[in-house]
Amino acid sequence: MPDATLTISDRIQQKLDDLTRAERQLAHSILENYPASGLGPLAALARDAQVSVPTVARMVQKLGFKGYPEFQAELREELRAKAKSPIAKHDTWADGAPSGHMLNRFTDAVIDNIRHTLGQINPAAFDEACDLVADKARHLYIVGGRITHTLAEYLFLHMQVIRPNLTHIQSTSNTWPHHLLDISEGDVVVVFDVRRYENNTLKLAEMAHAKGAKLILFTDQWRSPIHQLADISFSSRIVVPSAWDSAATTLLLIETMISTVQNLNWDETKARMEELEDMFDQTKLFRKFT
Amino acid sequence: MPDATLTISDRIQQKLDDLTRAERQLAHSILENYPASGLGPLAALARDAQVSVPTVARMVQKLGFKGYPEFQAELREELRAKAKSPIAKHDTWADGAPSGHMLNRFTDAVIDNIRHTLGQINPAAFDEACDLVADKARHLYIVGGRITHTLAEYLFLHMQVIRPNLTHIQSTSNTWPHHLLDISEGDVVVVFDVRRYENNTLKLAEMAHAKGAKLILFTDQWRSPIHQLADISFSSRIVVPSAWDSAATTLLLIETMISTVQNLNWDETKARMEELEDMFDQTKLFRKFT
DNA sequence: TCCATCATGATAAATTTTTCACAATTCTGT
DNA sequence: ACAGAATTGTGAAAAATTTATCATGATGGA
Numbered sequence: 353m354p355d356a357t358l359t360i361s362d363r364i365q366q367k368l369d370d371l372t373r374a375e376r377q378l379a380h381s382i383l384e385n386y387p388a389s390g391l392g393p394l395a396a397l398a399r400d401a402q403v404s405v406p407t408v409a410r411m412v413q414k415l416g417f418k419g420y421p422e423f424q425a426e427l428r429e430e431l432r433a434k435a436k437s438p439i440a441k442h443d444t445w446a447d448g449a450p451s452g453h454m455l456n457r458f459t460d461a462v463i464d465n466i467r468h469t470l471g472q473i474n475p476a477a478f479d480e481a482c483d484l485v486a487d488k489a490r491h492l493y494i495v496g497g498r499i500t501h502t503l504a505e506y507l508f509l510h511m512q513v514i515r516p517n518l519t520h521i522q523s524t525s526n527t528w529p530h531h532l533l534d535i536s537e538g539d540v541v542v543v544f545d546v547r548r549y550e551n552n553t554l555k556l557a558e559m560a561h562a563k564g565a566k567l568i569l570f571t572d573q574w575r576s577p578i579h580q581l582a583d584i585s586f587s588s589r590i591v592v593p594s595a596w597d598s599a600a601t602t603l604l605l606i607e608t609m610i611s612t613v614q615n616l617n618w619d620e621t622k623a624r625m626e627e628l629e630d631m632f633d634q635t636k637l638f639r640k641f642t
Numbered sequence: 643m644p645d646a647t648l649t650i651s652d653r654i655q656q657k658l659d660d661l662t663r664a665e666r667q668l669a670h671s672i673l674e675n676y677p678a679s680g681l682g683p684l685a686a687l688a689r690d691a692q693v694s695v696p697t698v699a700r701m702v703q704k705l706g707f708k709g710y711p712e713f714q715a716e717l718r719e720e721l722r723a724k725a726k727s728p729i730a731k732h733d734t735w736a737d738g739a740p741s742g743h744m745l746n747r748f749t750d751a752v753i754d755n756i757r758h759t760l761g762q763i764n765p766a767a768f769d770e771a772c773d774l775v776a777d778k779a780r781h782l783y784i785v786g787g788r789i790t791h792t793l794a795e796y797l798f799l800h801m802q803v804i805r806p807n808l809t810h811i812q813s814t815s816n817t818w819p820h821h822l823l824d825i826s827e828g829d830v831v832v833v834f835d836v837r838r839y840e841n842n843t844l845k846l847a848e849m850a851h852a853k854g855a856k857l858i859l860f861t862d863q864w865r866s867p868i869h870q871l872a873d874i875s876f877s878s879r880i881v882v883p884s885a886w887d888s889a890a891t892t893l894l895l896i897e898t899m900i901s902t903v904q905n906l907n908w909d910e911t912k913a914r915m916e917e918l919e920d921m922f923d924q925t926k927l928f929r930k931f932t
Numbered sequence: 933t934c935c936a937t938c939a940t941g942a943t944a945a946a947t948t949t950t951t952c953a954c955a956a957t958t959c960t961g962t
Numbered sequence: 963a964c965a966g967a968a969t970t971g972t973g974a975a976a977a978a979t980t981t982a983t984c985a986t987g988a989t990g991g992a
Contacts, residue, residue: 365762369870372969373958380863383762388721391681392714393949404971409951420950421978424682431678445757449765454905458898459760463753467735470749475739502796509789510886594901595915596800600893608748611884615744625885662939683979694941699981710980711948939988949978958969 359430360423361386363415374403375411387427394420457593465589465601468573473586473605481568481584482609484540485511486616492518493531493541493560497553500544503570503599503606507542510610514621523553532556537564545569545576546590546597557581570602649720650713651676653705664693665701677717684710726754747883755879755891758863763876763895771858771874772899774830775801776906782808783821783831783850787843790834793860793889793896797832800900803918804911813843822846827854835859835866836880836887847871860892 358366364379371379381401382390389397398405412423446455485492492511496504501522508520521528535541541560545553554577561567561581569578569585579585588601614621648656654669661669671691672680679687688695699710707713736745775782782801786794791812798810811818825831831850835843844867851857851871859868859875869875878891904911 361762368865374970385722385725388718388725391718391721395949405949406951406972407970410970428678428681431681432675435675435678445760446763446765446768447761453765454898454902455760455763455765455768458901459756459894462894462897463756466749466753470735470745471737473736473745475736475743475745478736478745499796499799502792502799505795506789506792506889509792592897592901594897595904595911596897596900598897599796600890600897603890603893604749604752607752607882607884607886607888607890608744610886611748611882612744614885621885664940684981685979695980696942696982697940700940934992936991937989939986941984941986943983943985945980945982947978947980949976949980951976952974954972954974956969956971958967960965960967962964962966 360390360415360427367415371411371414374407375414377401378403378408378411387431390427391424454593461592462598462600465591465598466604468589469587469601469605477584478586478609479612481586482612482616484566484568484584485542485609486515486613487540488515488517488617489538490517490566491534491536491539493521493535493539493565494518495521495523495528495541495553495556496544497523497546497550498548500546500570500599503602504542504544506603507606507610511613513624514610514614514617521556523550523556528552528556532559532563535560535563535565539563539565540568541565542568543570543578543582544602545578546572546599546602547574547576549576549578554578570605572597650680650705650717657705661701661704664697665704667691668693668698668701677721680717681714744883751882752888752890755881755888756894758879759877759891759895767874768876768895768899769902771876772902772906774856774858774874775832775899776805776903777830778805778807778907778910779828780807780856781824781826781829783811783825783829783855784808785811785813785818785831785843785846786834787813787836787840790836790860790889793892794832794834796893797896797900801903803914804900804904804907811846813840813846818842818846822849822853825850825853825855829853829855830858831855832858833860833866833868833872834892835868836862836889836892837864837866839866839868844868860895862887 361383364383368376368379378397378401381397389400394408395405398408401408409420412420415423417423417426444451444456445459446453449455484490492515494504494508494511496502501524504522505520508518511518519531521531541557543553543557557567557578558581567578567582569576569582571579571585571587572590573587575585575587586605588605590597590599590601592598651673654673658666658669668687668691671687679690684698685695688698691698702710702713705713707716734741734746735749736743739745774780782805784794784798784801786792791814794812795810798808801808809821811821831847833843833847847857847868848871857868857872859866859872861869861875861877862880863877865875865877876895878895880887880889880891882888
């Protein structure tokens with residue numbers, strides 16, 4: 353009988369390196385919705401993980417159990433113990449860390465930010481923004497400031513694969529007036545501006561607005577002054593137990609936008625993506641022979 | 643097929659009056675430590691409740707199941723559903739958008755990713771990593787790949803304020819071997835590498851490891867090959883309903899790290915931050931937050 | 933008190949599940 | 963490119979679990 357102080361989940365993760373390809377595949381499947389999947393019949397688990405039945409049997413033995421039934425018995429025992437233990441420890445995010453640990457406090461705050469932000473968002477406006485960003489006829493400019501340029505670049509890198517005709521502008525650089533010359537009516541400018549709102553970014557937005565560009569703004573709950581010019585703006589809650597603000601919620605919105613735009617342009621993107629896949633495969637091959 | 647909105651526990655309690663003596667005995671045994679006992683073999687359940695095997699079989703049918711295995715299947719399904727949403731009784735995050743809207747689907751996935759990731763993280767390892775990153779005696783290198791360099795830069799920008807003596811390396815650039823010359827034993831290298839793991843990044847990590855640097859790795863659930871070299875690694879779940887992966891969870895970890903490191907160095911950081919504020923004010927590059 | 937009805941349990945049959953032995957495949961180092 | 967080792971899968975045997983059958987005991991009303 354294996355060590356009782358470690359959960360099966362812990363032990364799987366610990367052994368993850370010693371496992372073979374199929375076993376690792378299985379391990380992830382078990383962890384995926386733990387412990388439910390492990391409590392079903394062996395064959396079902398094998399099917400879900402797309403491995404053969406004996407692979408499952410072999411791995412449970414590797415984990416130190418005599419057989420699958422013994423493995424299940426301990427899984428049930430874990431479940432018993434967990435249900436019995438006080439609920440206080442139950443609602444923390446990082447198991448084994450006190451609820452006052454930064455990991456738990458921070459995560460609480462971020463989840464709360466997400467909930468608030470999504471609760472206030474206007475889905476129609478979001479869809480409209482995605483349509484604009486997806487429109488390949490319009491040139492797309494993506495603008496970020498001192499910190500937010502990382503978010504801007506994240507959006508830019510993905511859009512680069514999805515559509516042509518786009519530019520990343522860093523408002524802190526002094527080259528942006530050059531880009532502005534090319535902006536014409538109907539172009540789309542996505543601007544990131546969160547508190548410690550930046551003068552440069554505001555100027556840029558004003559001028560783009562004057563030239564008749566569509567402005568989409570990602571800002572915080574207090575809203576950058578740019579929001580008065582913007583056609584569509586999204587404000588995220590960014591407060592966390594830190595001297596800094598959180599960009600996690602804004603990133604969530606950006607990623608959702610990427611996914612939505614991708615879907616809108618799927619027919620054309622597909623080819624671009626597959627090309628990219630090929631490149632990755634080549635990289636893999638390259639690694640194999642070195 | 644029984645009603646899906648009611649849990650088995652609910653249904654047993656509802657039927658409690660219609661049950662016979664032995665069945666009631668069994669029912670209480672099931673509820674005693676729910677749902678663990680129901681997930682074992684039928685015979686074990688019968689023994690624990692001190693009733694005969696056929697009694698169990700009969701009652702399960704009385705509850706509307708075709709047989710014991712079907713009963714267990716639903717029990718597992720309940721467990722799955724319960725594990726998924728300790729927070730998210732929210733079916734829809736964005737009010738006014740259908741639950742199938744990308745905003746809701748994506749947010750669901752990200753919350754789930756966060757829950758999984760935090761559940762598997764080792765708080766002690768996290769604290770240790772923060773200590774290393776906070777140690778100003780060690781030079782800090784931050785390394786990112788094609789996409790992840792945005793995350794790396796996000797960490798870099800904040801660390802720049804918190805501590806001196808750090809470098810941002812982009813593994814896709816060809817200048818990184820240059821930086822490698824300066825790495826010495828005891829230095830700390832924070833590496834970002836998520837799937838579509840990059841050969842350049844691996845090479846860099848190997849060489850830094852060979853020079854005796856401490857390696858801290860941020861990767862995904864399948865883990866970059868670098869994790870075998872890394873002193874500490876963190877794996878985030880990154881799957882979302884998109885052709886791309888999500889960086890949101892990794893960003894959450896980074897931000898938590900920033901905040902923790904900030905607190906560790908607070909005395910010295912405070913001065914740096916104020917100095918920075920002054921510089922911003924003087925150059926009038928940034929507006930003061932009101 | 934006796935019979936009819938229902939609940940319960942023992943046993944056996946049927947089915948499912950697990951384990952084992954061996955073959956095919958993939959990977960690794962020369 | 964090859965041989966040897968390790969990994970993975972296939973199919974059959976063994977073990978277990980579940981279901982069905984039937985006998986026994988209990989209960990309650992005439």
